[in-house]
Amino acid sequence: MTTPTLRTPGLRDRKRAETRARIEDAAVSLVLRDGLEQTTVHAISELADVSPRTFFNYFDSKDGAILGIRNTAMVEEQVAEFLAQPPHRDAIEAVVALLLAIFDAPGGRLTIRKDRMELLQRHPELMASQFEQLTLTHGQIAETVAVILKRYGVSQSADAEDLTSIAGITLAMCGTAVRLAMSTLAQDHTHADTEQIQIRSVALVRATTGSIA
Amino acid sequence: MTTPTLRTPGLRDRKRAETRARIEDAAVSLVLRDGLEQTTVHAISELADVSPRTFFNYFDSKDGAILGIRNTAMVEEQVAEFLAQPPHRDAIEAVVALLLAIFDAPGGRLTIRKDRMELLQRHPELMASQFEQLTLTHGQIAETVAVILKRYGVSQSADAEDLTSIAGITLAMCGTAVRLAMSTLAQDHTHADTEQIQIRSVALVRATTGSIA
DNA sequence: ATCAATAATTGCACACAGTGCATTTTTGCA
DNA sequence: TGCAAAAATGCACTGTGTGCAATTATTGAT
Secondary structure, X not given: OOOXXXXXXXXXXXXXXXXXXXXXXXXXXXXXXXXXXXXXXXHHHHHHOOOHHHHHXXXXXXXHHHHOOOOHHHHHHHHHXXXXXXXXXXXXXXXXXXXXXXXOOOOOOHHHHHXXXXXXXXXXXXXXXXXXXXXXXXXXXXXXXXXXXXXXXXXXXXXXXXXXXXXXXXXXXXXXXXXXXXXHHHHOOOOOOHHHHHHHHHHHHHHHHHHHO | OOOOOOOOOHHHHHHHHHHHHXXXXXXXXXXXXXXXXXXXXXXXXXXXXXXXXXXHHHOOOHHHHHHOOXXXXXXXXXXXXXXXXXXXXXXXXXXXHHHHHHHOOOOXXXXXXXXXXXXXXXXXXXXXXXXHHHHHOHHHXXXXXXXXXHHOOOOOOOOHHHHHHHHHHHHHHHHHHHHXXXXXHHHOOOOOOHHHHHHHHHHHHHHHHHHHX
16 A cells, blocks of 8 residues: 555655745745846746756746746636635625635745735736736636626626626726735735735725716 | 928928838738737838837837837827817716727727737737736826716715725726727627727626626 | 656757947938 | 938847757656
């Protein structure tokens, strides 16, 4: 009988995850210290103790490492996990919760998440990359949003195409709300835990729909 | 008395605008023909009959030329022009109109606009650049949206910070709606003039707010 | 412990984007 | 025509990102 290799990820995968985290940490701390342009892939690799070539085996781009961009498979996993969770009060809360689940670093390392908020404020150019991640995995996420909308019984009359569009717009709205909520809550140097972000995001979305309706 | 050099743009500026347009056209047609990755700045410059170095005197990036990204001053101009226009029915229509005014190519060249819609569908990565343009000029645009929201009397109770957030979310919502409207209307190979896009965008926003409210 | 298969790491060469700087050409105007 | 400003260009350089082949580490089985 072998050791339970199926339960634990195995040495190989553990090392891989560790290396990945080391690169992310190096990237974040260097950009935080020296700025975005000043930080090179070479420097990140050196600090993370890997070769520059290995860096690109783990991430598609410099920004990818800085933001800890996850690939399609990882998002898929998190979406599935989310859908298994207990239901929320309404569609808005559910979509916001979904986004927070996706953006949150696995393992829930609070420090790096807070640092990344800081980075996004100091270097707004990074938001384009974050947005790109969203467009790449947009299919999955928007689809999930559509499922959520259906689940909460909104827009029964809409046809399929409209539902897709509505899901996309809802996603954009909630995504922006989350980003803004993170931004303002990061400025106040309160703890800014996930729950607070959630509450503020939902409030912002409601305020918006209430205002322009 | 000199010739009215203040009224007409003058030969120099006319030539500059023409060169700019030539580069944009070259970029769009090459990407349309060969794809995004296959099209190099070198090739674009050659077709536009300028040196690669000159290319970067006109645009900050390859994507900039492909999308015809305008700089802050140009956006400022278009925003001012928009604000002088007659009022719209409500805030949503006004914001959508603002976005269309900004995205529309000056001179209203229908062909290149249609081509760009095609490009955005074929190469979704480009949306990140479009988004980046939006974040760079985001200050101005979001501010204008805030003005619009005030003008149409929404959210009287909101404090300044909330108004900014609400404006940002409204902008994201309308921007996505416009993008989706362009996308679907480009698929149907109808004419897809600006008015149709306007109508469809507004309808999508209303459907969304109505659904999740 | 040993060994073969497999996966990860690395080095190297390369293509391309983008920038700074000095030089040449073009344009506007007197 | 001739002069000053603006535009175009050539050149050298940094940095990102990729393909490929060689090297090293990990795994599972004997």
